[in-house]
Amino acid sequence: MTDEPELSGQDRLAAEFVLRLLDGAELAEATRRQQEEPAFAAAVAEWETRLMPLVESIRPEVPDQGIWERIAARLTEAPAETATIHILRRKAKIWRAYSAAVTAIAAALALVIGLESGTRDPALQVPAPAPAAPAATLIASLAAEGGQAAIVISYDPDTKSLIATPAVLNPAAGRAHELWVIPGAGSPRSLGLVAAGGPQRITLPPALLKALGPEAKLAVSVEPEGGSPTGQPTGPVIASGQLTRI
Template structure:
C-alpha cells in the first residue's frame, strides 16, 4: 500500500469511528495542519453521511467489550506466566496484533455495511428518480371529424403503437401506413400494412433515427387487400406529425 492508501484508510477509520479515543484525538489534531488528511476525511464524510438515515442503530450486547478486553488480559497473563517458566514466551506484539486485528475487523465490518448501502443506493436511485421518456403522438383525422387513428412512438427505442379511434376494418380493403421526409427522397415509403386488428409491429420504424422521425410526415391510406400494388399510396389518405406528449395522453 502507498502512503496515500494508508492515509486514506486512517481517514476512513476516523469517519467510521473505529479508532480508539487517543488515536482519534491525534487524528483530529493532525487534520488541522495536514490538508491532504483533512480532504480525505471530508471525502469519506461526504461519501458516507447520506447513508446514515438508512442505518438503524443496533446496540451490542452489554458484555461484549468486557469479554474482548478480558480475552486480551488473559493473553497478557499467559505471557507473564510463561515468562517465569521454561516455556516459550509469546512475542509481546501478539497482543498488539490481536488489538489491531480487532480494530481491522470493526473497520472492515463497518466499511462492508457502508459499501452495501452505497450499492443499494446506486441500484435504487435510478428507479426512484429517472423519469420515463415521453412518447411522441400523431393524430390522424380529416377535417373536423373524430380522429381515425392515434399513433405513439417512443423515440429512444422507436417503438411504435397504432391505436384505432374511429377507424374500423373495411371489407376488401387494407390500411397502409407511410412515412415521408426529405432525406428519404421525394416519394413516401411504406411503413407497413395494418393487421386485421388495425395494429402494426412495434419495430416497424426501427430503421429510422429519432431525429428523422420528429421531422417526418406520416400518412395512412386505404388500399386494396394486402396493401398498395404500386408501392405508393393509391387511395384516400390522412396525415399526421409527431408531437411530444405526456404519459397521460
C-alpha cells in the first residue's frame, strides 16, 4: 500500500495546477511555468483535456437576460484599456531606468556619508520606503492556504496609507504581485503592486480608503509585469486575508 507509485515531476505539478490544489508560492511558480515553458504548458493542456470532462456532470443553469448586455457594454472598453496600459508600461520602463540611476547615486552617497544604505529594489511603481513601523491600528496578515504568512499589511492612520511587507512571496521574473481590496460588496480594486524586498508604503486615495471597511478583504494575485492589464485580477490569487484592529 505504502509502495503504491505516485504521479511525479512535471506531470504531477501540471495535474495539481489544473485541479488548483496548489496555493501560495507553488501556485505562483506553476503559473509562471505555464506561461513560459511550452513543455509544461503542454502537460497542463493534457491534464485539462483529461479532467475537464468532469464538468459534464454539472447541471447547466441559464443566466439572467441582462448579463449579456452588461458584458457587451464592457467590450468596447477593452481595447482602449489595453492601449492605456501599453503607454503606462512604457512610462514605467522609463521610470525604472531613471529610478535605478537615482538609487545607485543615492546608495553611493549614503555610503560616502556613512549612513546605513537602505537600498531597495527600484522596480515597480513609486513606493516610498516605509519608515520604521508606525503605530498602526489595523493589520492584516495575508496567508497562503497553508497558513504561512505571505505578506503583512498594516494601516497607518496618520498618513492614511498601507505598509506592505512581503514575507515569503517574491514574484517570478516577468511577473508581479498585485494587491487588491475587495469591499464587502463590489469588485476588487487594485491597491498597486507589491514589490519584492522590504516594506513599502501604499498611499490610499480617499475613494479606496472608504473601501477599507470592516467587511473588506485583501488579496494578492499574480499578474504580468506592470500589473493587471484589465483593472481586475487576471492571475491566480495566492494569498488573502482581512484587516483586523489591534
